[in-house]
Amino acid sequence: MTENETAALPLGLALTPLNPAYQEDPFALLDQVREAGRIVHDPQLGRHIVGRFEDVQAILNDRDLAVDPRKATENSFSARLRRLDDSAREPSMLFLDPPDHTRLRSLVTKAFTPRAIERMRPRIEEIATELIDKIGDQASFDLMTEFCQPYPTIVIAEMLGVDPADQADFKRWTDDSVAAGFDPFASEETKQRALVAGEQMENYLRRAIAERRDDPRDDLITALIHAEDEGDFFNDDEVRSMVGLLLAAGNVTTTDLLGNGMKNLLQHQDQVQLLRDDPSLIPNAVEEMLRTEGPVTFSGRITVDDREIAGCPMHAGQSITVALGAANYDPRLHKDPHKFDVTREDIDHLAFGGGRRYCLGAPLARLEAQIGVRTLITRFPSLRLAEQELRWKKVPVFRGLESLIVLT
Numbered sequence: 247m248t249e250n251e252t253a254a255l256p257l258g259l260a261l262t263p264l265n266p267a268y269q270e271d272p273f274a275l276l277d278q279v280r281e282a283g284r285i286v287h288d289p290q291l292g293r294h295i296v297g298r299f300e301d302v303q304a305i306l307n308d309r310d311l312a313v314d315p316r317k318a319t320e321n322s323f324s325a326r327l328r329r330l331d332d333s334a335r336e337p338s339m340l341f342l343d344p345p346d347h348t349r350l351r352s353l354v355t356k357a358f359t360p361r362a363i364e365r366m367r368p369r370i371e372e373i374a375t376e377l378i379d380k381i382g383d384q385a386s387f388d389l390m391t392e393f394c395q396p397y398p399t400i401v402i403a404e405m406l407g408v409d410p411a412d413q414a415d416f417k418r419w420t421d422d423s424v425a426a427g428f429d430p431f432a433s434e435e436t437k438q439r440a441l442v443a444g445e446q447m448e449n450y451l452r453r454a455i456a457e458r459r460d461d462p463r464d465d466l467i468t469a470l471i472h473a474e475d476e477g478d479f480f481n482d483d484e485v486r487s488m489v490g491l492l493l494a495a496g497n498v499t500t501t502d503l504l505g506n507g508m509k510n511l512l513q514h515q516d517q518v519q520l521l522r523d524d525p526s527l528i529p530n531a532v533e534e535m536l537r538t539e540g541p542v543t544f545s546g547r548i549t550v551d552d553r554e555i556a557g558c559p560m561h562a563g564q565s566i567t568v569a570l571g572a573a574n575y576d577p578r579l580h581k582d583p584h585k586f587d588v589t590r591e592d593i594d595h596l597a598f599g600g601g602r603r604y605c606l607g608a609p610l611a612r613l614e615a616q617i618g619v620r621t622l623i624t625r626f627p628s629l630r631l632a633e634q635e636l637r638w639k640k641v642p643v644f645r646g647l648e649s650l651i652v653l654t
């Protein structure tokens with residue numbers, strides 16, 4: 247690709263929510279990047295972007311690529327994210343490579359099991375119902391603040407076993423950390439808030455872990471303390487970091503999946519009717535929500551040696567951005583990709599990433615979303631969108647609404 251061709255593409259800040267056109271329709275801009283070539287250099291942000299489904303999938307599955315930002319070249323996108331967190335703390339599993347990642351992932355898998363998630367099903371249904379009962383018979387309400395935000399926070403907080411009265415703190419701590427942790431343009435104020443939030447959460451969890459060491463309970467924090475893999479256990483710092491990761495990962499993403507997904511669904515009342523007529527379509531509808539507007543638009547990998555990526559020779563330490571939100575609209579795989587269709591067959595998407603780092607919380611996110619959609623459309627038989635200008639959050643790798651006003 248010539249420099250002129252690259253200059254015409256929406257790259258750098260233009261490919262972030264700081265650009266109003268990106269906020270309005272990121273997928274149109276991502277289409278341009280994906281169709282410009284298998285790999286596109288983004289000099290402003292120090293990264294190479296890959297957006298075709300097959301290439302993105304191959305990169306996610308590639309065991310010779312890293313994620314630890316300490317391995318990235320100075321000034322690359324990954325290294326910029328690293329500088330946001332100069333604390334002495336060990337990074338969470340999300341930013342570690344094998345053997346550390348293998349060990350932590352294998353231990354958390356012993357505690358955060360499909361059984362533990364399935365056991366939550368009746369309680370998740372109750373939580374959804376309780377939130378809707380609270381909304382009552384208001385003629386209109388903000389779906390984000392009244393439902394999508396509190397819902398997954400309450401679920402993960404109850405799974406972990408933290409006091410329901412402390413849930414507001416959990417939400418604030420994770421929102422503040424995520425706002426700084428994934429935004430290379432975060433202001434000093436945002437970074438400072440994240441630092442304070444990190445300390446407060448650390449102190450809180452230190453106490454929660456000590457209490458459970460003395461007095462084990464039937465909750466996920468206790469299960470993490472006792473998780474064992476061939477005589478190996480988490481130490482207290484690792485439990486703390488894992489709980490922080492589960493909280494943050496479980497909070498923001500599921501909120502945004504439901505917000506984006508319900509927006510898309512309510513824009514197509516014929517599709518809502520299909521789900522009301524046949525609720526067994528709801529799991530498929532959630533997959534279509536993940537494909538068309540999943541909450542995580544980008545993930546990343548780092549090269550650790552000189553090699554080819556998507557047909558392009560690269561050096562070690564280069565930052566590769568995989569555009570999940572571009573791959574999910576790749577016409578090479580998806581017929582009529584911009585159509586939102588809850589009856590679409592064999593939906594294949596990369597909204598949860600892939601390979602050995604495939605989202606650990608995917609079964610929980612799916613369960614919460616399916617129950618959330620069902621409860622909302624059942625309890626509000628005329629649910630529709632109010633006229634409004636949508637306001638989007640500004641964290642670069644995520645896609646989520648600040649608010650979504652609906653009429654009942």
Ligand code: HEM
Pocket residue numbers: 306339340341351402491492493495496497499500503540541542545546597598599600601602603604605606607608610611
């Ligand atoms: C709709 C909701 C969610 C989406 C779209 C999502 C998406 C993702 C993505 C894209 C990754 C990175 C994968 C990669 O780079 O290959 C990831 C990793 C992860 N997610 Fe999720 N996630 C969601 C919900 C959750 C929930 C509810 C939890 C836990 C409570 C969770 C926990 C994690 C963890 C622990 C990792 C790191 C896995 C690893 O490094 O081995 N996620 N997720």
